[in-house]
Amino acid sequence: MFFSRKLKKFKNLKHAFFSRKNGFSKGIYKSLNCGNGSSDIKDHISKNIKYVSQKIGCTKNSLITLNQVHSNKVIFLKTKNDIKNKLSGDAIVTQIKNIGIGILAADCAPILLYEPEKRIIGCIHSGWKGVFNGVIRNTIKKFKELNPNTNELIAAIGPCIGKNSYNVKSNFYNKFISRTKKNKKFFYKINKNNFNFDLRGFVNHEISNFGIKNIENIKMDTFSESEFFYSYRRSCINKDKDYGRCISVILMT
Numbered sequence: 446m447f448f449s450r451k452l453k454k455f456k457n458l459k460h461a462f463f464s465r466k467n468g469f470s471k472g473i474y475k476s477l478n479c480g481n482g483s484s485d486i487k488d489h490i491s492k493n494i495k496y497v498s499q500k501i502g503c504t505k506n507s508l509i510t511l512n513q514v515h516s517n518k519v520i521f522l523k524t525k526n527d528i529k530n531k532l533s534g535d536a537i538v539t540q541i542k543n544i545g546i547g548i549l550a551a552d553c554a555p556i557l558l559y560e561p562e563k564r565i566i567g568c569i570h571s572g573w574k575g576v577f578n579g580v581i582r583n584t585i586k587k588f589k590e591l592n593p594n595t596n597e598l599i600a601a602i603g604p605c606i607g608k609n610s611y612n613v614k615s616n617f618y619n620k621f622i623s624r625t626k627k628n629k630k631f632f633y634k635i636n637k638n639n640f641n642f643d644l645r646g647f648v649n650h651e652i653s654n655f656g657i658k659n660i661e662n663i664k665m666d667t668f669s670e671s672e673f674f675y676s677y678r679r680s681c682i683n684k685d686k687d688y689g690r691c692i693s694v695i696l697m698t
Contacts, residue, residue: 452601491505573642675688676688
């Protein structure tokens with residue numbers, strides 16, 4: 446488990462960026478695989494989610510995650526009647542207490558957010574596609590709808606694939622450059638057809654673009670630190686049939 450120093454200061458918050466350790470799964474999923482979309486044994490996933498909910502301080506049924514689809518869709522849980530598990534989207538925002546909201550990731554950047562004035566929590570699944578299409582923009586927009594005057598929003602960005610591990614092709618590079626040449630700063634040229642992409646840098650830039658200054662990064666590379674994290678890209682290179690997902694959760698009491 447890894448924590449944000451900024452979020453830990455608030456006694457009414459519980460949060461964690463969970464590693465892959467201390468779970469029940471076996472084989473390529475060892476050990477805290479929380480991805481229901483994987484082909485792992487369902488009983489193992491269920492036990493893993495129960496472990497996470499106990500650590501974060503809620504019931505298993507009160508730990509809410511999404512059917513993540515690399516979209517820009519934000520789920521707003523306004524009342525307890527809105528609470529449903531596995532809605533399709535890639536971010537959650539709520540002011541409801543005592544429910545855990547979580548993001549699953551295996552290289553993408555999980556972001557946990559807190560606005561202390563109006564007591565709003567959020568989480569974002571930040572893969573390149575979702576960020577490119579506006580999932581961070583839409584999430585921050587929802588926070589500002591709930592509190593237009595906030596300058597206190599905190600964004601904690603968890604472990605994700607590092608720039609030295611994220612090799613992409615020229616067509617990927619061209620997609621970003623065609624939007625704005627300023628995106629060049631997120632790429633490091635290897636040769637004519639290959640680049641390294643700085644996902645963390647791109648995520649930070651998008652958050653900063655919307656006036657958020659209170660940003661913290663847990664700078665760990667999910668691809669290279671296999672002891673702690675699952676990695677979609679690493680599983681592809683290893684020719685594994687599937688891969689696990691780590692979970693990141695925030696809860697407000």
